[in-house]
Amino acid sequence: MSDHFEPVIIGFTCNWCSYRAADLAGTARMKYPPNVRLIRLMCSGRLDPTFVIKALAGGADAVLITGCHPGECHYIEQNYKALRRHLLLRKTLAGLGIEPQRVKLVWASAAEGAKLTHEITQFVDEIRGLGPLHWPQSDANGHSQPAETEVTA
Amino acid sequence: MSSQPIPLHLPGEEPAEKIGVYVCHCGTNIAATVDVAEVRDWAGQRLEDSGVVVSRDYKFMCSSLGQELIEKDIKDLGLTRVVVAACSPHLHEGTFRGACKRAGLNPYLCELVSIREQVSWVHTDRHAATDKAKAVVSGGVERVVRNTPLEPLRVPIHPATLVVGGGIAGIQAALEIANAGFPVYLVEREPSIGGHMAQFDKTFPTLDCAACILTPRMVEAGGHPNITLLTWSEVVDVKGYVGNFVATIKKKARYVNTELCTGCGICQEKCPKKIVDEVYEAGLGYRKAVYTPFPQAVPKYPVIDVPNCTFFQKGTCRACEKLCPTNAIDFTQKDELLTVEVGNIILATGYDLFDARRIPQYGYGRLANVFTSLEFERLTNAAGPTNGDIVLRDGKTKPQSVAVIHCVGSRDRNYNNYCSAICCMQSVKFAHLVKERTGAQVYNFYIDMRTTAKAYDEFYQRVLEEGTLFVRGRVAEVTDAARLPGEAGKLIIQVEDTLAGKQRRIPVDMVILSAALEPRRDAKQTAHLFGLSCSADGWMIEKHVKLDPVATMTEGIFAAGCVTGPKDIPNTVAQGAAAAARVLGMIQRREIELEPIKASVNQEQCSGCRICNNLCPFNAILFHEDRMVSEINPALCQGCGTCVAACPAGAISGTGFSNEQILSQIDGLLMLNVARQSAAVAA
Ligand SMILES: Cc1cc2nc3c(=O)[nH]c(=O)nc-3n(C[C@H](O)[C@H](O)[C@H](O)COP(=O)(O)OP(=O)(O)OC[C@H]3O[C@@H](n4cnc5c(N)ncnc54)[C@H](O)[C@@H]3O)c2cc1C
Ligand code: SF4
Ligand code: SF4
Ligand code: FES
Numbered sequence: 001m002s003d004h005f006e007p008v009i010i011g012f013t014c015n016w017c018s019y020r021a022a023d024l025a026g027t028a029r030m031k032y033p034p035n036v037r038l039i040r041l042m043c044s045g046r047l048d049p050t051f052v053i054k055a056l057a058g059g060a061d062a063v064l065i066t067g068c069h070p071g072e073c074h075y076i077e078q079n080y081k082a083l084r085r086h087l088l089l090r091k092t093l094a095g096l097g098i099e100p101q102r103v104k105l106v107w108a109s110a111a112e113g114a115k116l117t118h119e120i121t122q123f124v125d126e127i128r129g130l131g132p133l134h135w136p137q138s139d140a141n142g143h144s145q146p147a148e149t150e151v152t153a
Numbered sequence: 154m155s156s157q158p159i160p161l162h163l164p165g166e167e168p169a170e171k172i173g174v175y176v177c178h179c180g181t182n183i184a185a186t187v188d189v190a191e192v193r194d195w196a197g198q199r200l201e202d203s204g205v206v207v208s209r210d211y212k213f214m215c216s217s218l219g220q221e222l223i224e225k226d227i228k229d230l231g232l233t234r235v236v237v238a239a240c241s242p243h244l245h246e247g248t249f250r251g252a253c254k255r256a257g258l259n260p261y262l263c264e265l266v267s268i269r270e271q272v273s274w275v276h277t278d279r280h281a282a283t284d285k286a287k288a289v290v291s292g293g294v295e296r297v298v299r300n301t302p303l304e305p306l307r308v309p310i311h312p313a314t315l316v317v318g319g320g321i322a323g324i325q326a327a328l329e330i331a332n333a334g335f336p337v338y339l340v341e342r343e344p345s346i347g348g349h350m351a352q353f354d355k356t357f358p359t360l361d362c363a364a365c366i367l368t369p370r371m372v373e374a375g376g377h378p379n380i381t382l383l384t385w386s387e388v389v390d391v392k393g394y395v396g397n398f399v400a401t402i403k404k405k406a407r408y409v410n411t412e413l414c415t416g417c418g419i420c421q422e423k424c425p426k427k428i429v430d431e432v433y434e435a436g437l438g439y440r441k442a443v444y445t446p447f448p449q450a451v452p453k454y455p456v457i458d459v460p461n462c463t464f465f466q467k468g469t470c471r472a473c474e475k476l477c478p479t480n481a482i483d484f485t486q487k488d489e490l491l492t493v494e495v496g497n498i499i500l501a502t503g504y505d506l507f508d509a510r511r512i513p514q515y516g517y518g519r520l521a522n523v524f525t526s527l528e529f530e531r532l533t534n535a536a537g538p539t540n541g542d543i544v545l546r547d548g549k550t551k552p553q554s555v556a557v558i559h560c561v562g563s564r565d566r567n568y569n570n571y572c573s574a575i576c577c578m579q580s581v582k583f584a585h586l587v588k589e590r591t592g593a594q595v596y597n598f599y600i601d602m603r604t605t606a607k608a609y610d611e612f613y614q615r616v617l618e619e620g621t622l623f624v625r626g627r628v629a630e631v632t633d634a635a636r637l638p639g640e641a642g643k644l645i646i647q648v649e650d651t652l653a654g655k656q657r658r659i660p661v662d663m664v665i666l667s668a669a670l671e672p673r674r675d676a677k678q679t680a681h682l683f684g685l686s687c688s689a690d691g692w693m694i695e696k697h698v699k700l701d702p703v704a705t706m707t708e709g710i711f712a713a714g715c716v717t718g719p720k721d722i723p724n725t726v727a728q729g730a731a732a733a734a735r736v737l738g739m740i741q742r743r744e745i746e747l748e749p750i751k752a753s754v755n756q757e758q759c760s761g762c763r764i765c766n767n768l769c770p771f772n773a774i775l776f777h778e779d780r781m782v783s784e785i786n787p788a789l790c791q792g793c794g795t796c797v798a799a800c801p802a803g804a805i806s807g808t809g810f811s812n813e814q815i816l817s818q819i820d821g822l823l824m825l826n827v828a829r830q831s832a833a834v835a836a
Contacts, residue, residue, distance in 0.1 A: 010819060016706065023241045026270025034281040037288050037822040038271055042750060042810055046794030054816055058823045074684060075793035076770040110706070111688045
């Protein structure tokens with residue numbers, strides 16, 4: 001894999017906590033790599049797993065899902081649904097032969113610009129290590145194959 | 154999972170919308186890191202197929218000239234969509250939507266994408282930042298095409314206000330609103346209002362007596378026809394949203410019938426059970442099991458402290474009941490739950506004092522004559538446990554020498570990074586009071602002197618002239634281990650005097666620790682209850698520290714006083730009044746416009762699976778058994794979108810955040826729009 005691989009990552013944020021954490025990271029002039037492109041949802045509960053699949057199918061190498069800490073969701077408990085969907089997504093991806101680490105969930109409160117910065121930086125590094133996302137080839141029956149062994153390397 | 158195919162027009166075909174793209178320099182805030190002209194040109198050329206007909210840059214898009222630029226294009230070029238690439242929507246979404254509205258374009262057909270907070274401020278590589286800015290603009294353009302015109306929802310504002318916390322901040326806010334003619338519920342969890350200020354004797358910088366200036370306001374609040382005072386009470390639940398909150402308040406049983414009680418105080422006198430008063434007397438004095446915290450308490454009715462009452466614990470005693478001249482004691486009272494409807498809420502729950510035991514080297518709790526600042530306030534208070542005599546822990550010896558240590562638990566990486574704002578002045582006040590009342594030699598140990606408000610530095614100068622010695626240096630240790638002559642029986646302050654550049658040991662009789670102001674121990678729970686957030690330090694977060702210091706991120710909930718951070722009384726009072734002004738502004742408007750972000754079920758598409766029914770935390774989704782379809786009550790829906798994401802039939806759509814909008818934005822962020830166009834050109 002080339003040393004110059006720069007992943008493209010789509011990040012979902014919730015309006016109340018993690019988007020504001022991103023704002024705070026900016027206001028405080030913290031630095032993170034430019035690989036992540038953010039989308040604002042009202043709540044992490046809005047995250048339809050289709051969005052993640054579409055992003056990955058459309059060329060993203062990874063997806064970051066962020067929201068308020070458990071117990072701090074602006075809509076009381078919807079981030080627990082995001083948590084469940086995240087686990088489901090990882091399973092689905094693994095079933096499709098894609099490294100489940102390509103979807104990551106991070107809780108960040110409005111005060112945690114530093115945490116978000118750190119998590120993004122780390123995630124970008126991890127995905128750089130994983131390399132570009134390759135969708136496994138479909139076999140004759142249309143079932144996808146497990147990914148090549150690159151993951152374990 | 155639900156997803157609609159994205160209807161993209163074919164390259165070469167006329168795009169459906171006419172989009173204007175506006176890229177802001179924000180002075181050099183954006184332009185220093187992002188090549189604004191390149192983004193402008195790129196959007197104009199490469200996003201033409203998506204409908205971009207004009208693309209401009211400007212120094213300050215948010216200025217009136219910048220806004221006029223957009224307005225003019227809407228009118229002259231017939232723009233049907235607008236994308237502004239500038240700062241965070243949390244800052245200027247309203248500004249640009251307003252510009253569109255003035256030019257006759259529905260404000261929801263405007264998207265503000267952040268290339269400042271999310272690009273120029275967080276990235277350093279100009280090339281990469283410019284590329285990302287293009288992607289962000291591209292995402293905004295694809296999304297805005299799917300935006301639909303929306304009308305804001307208008308909801309009425311209930312004219313009543315809930316004020317939580319009856320310190321000086323809450324009292325001030327409640328009085329301002331009540332005096333303007335509107336109803337207020339003032340909820341205080343202690344038996345009396347007054348907060349910390351009621352514990353002090355003199356207040357800096359004028360040294361007026363705290364009780365003299367506070368008590369009249371407490372009495373006014375207590376008797377005001379527009380204020381419902383609920384002491385010994387706590388808010389246990391809050392539902393609803395701006396203009397229409399429903400709060401549930403637990404009114405703890407006082408066991409005193411307030412209709413009958415005259416506040417004569419005989420019960421408190423006769424109650425045989427003495428308890429150390431940790432709250433009002435800061436542990437220095439006693440109260441009874443039936444008590445008012447202090448004689449001027451408002452309201453005047455006492456409460457019975459159940460865990461300490463002999464009757465409640467052992468079934469005997471009943472002294473108060475027997476001796477009350479009006480038979481006001483009522484052991485059968487129960488806690489009550491009240492629900493109140495209010496349009497706005499002001500949080501004024503104040504602060505807690507840092508626990509000085511956490512710094513063991515200062516000896517508090519171990520060395521008898523080390524006092525906290527609040528203990529000292531009670532010592533100097535004429536109505537306090539020593540009638541205002543400044544004496545050692547033995548209750549009689551006057552100190553000959555006193556040390557005041559500043560910044561205890563503040564400006565200290567091990568505890569709190571922030572400055573507690575009031576302790577320099579409070580320590581100077583202590584020095585003055587000790588000098589005046591005992592003639593003792595006073596040493597103040599400080600890191601930096603911060604005396605920034607009106608008449609503060611003058612007060613400091615005065616105390617300097619009175620002969621207090623100020624030693625610059627953080628105290629390393631307070632010890633009773635005497636090593637040198639003259640140290641026996643004393644508390645020795647070990648400090649590096651950073652001005653003289655040497656280590657010093659100063660023996661004194663008494664040490665006062667100016668402890669930090671900290672967030673309330675239950676600040677997190679309170680924040681959760683009201684849907685607010687706390688900063689990393691634990692203080693409630695205001696909407697904008699500089700420009701909106703008394704508003705919070707949640708519309709209709711305001712904050713005043715020390716609940717958002719350490720403040721002196723003048724600032725606290727100013728905030729109480731400011732929060733009240735904001736609330737009065739809301740009440741005067743009678744109704745407010747809300748973001749029309751709501752979900753709705755397409756009844757044709759709903760399969761009646763009921764998956765969504767249990768997902769909504771606001772119970773907004775009801776199921777029609779007869780027709781076997783779900784429906785969303787727009788008054789209850791808060792627009793989180795969880796049900797939209799969950800409906801397997803794709804029957805629920807969310808305004809402002811539809812699947813089409815989000816999927817298109819993903820498309821744009823990944824530049825699939827541009828790739829498709831290139832492919833078409835190549836073909
Ligand atoms: C030792 C000391 C000396 C000081 N001296 C001065 C001085 O001389 N001059 C000066 O300008 N400033 C002084 N200050 C600062 C001053 O105390 C504050 O500015 C002021 O008290 C802040 O008022 P507040 O209403 O915000 O908070 P508080 O006084 O803390 O009042 C908050 C109120 O809310 C109540 N409450 C808390 N939680 C809840 C809840 N969940 N539900 C219901 N009620 C709740 C509390 O019981 C309390 O009554 C001093 C501070 C200290 C520590
Ligand atoms: S709206 Fe969707 S999730 Fe709800 S009952 Fe109908 S089909 Fe099921
Ligand atoms: S969008 Fe959220 S609040 Fe509205 S009905 Fe759906 S789950 Fe409930
Ligand atoms: S609002 Fe942030 S996760 Fe729900």
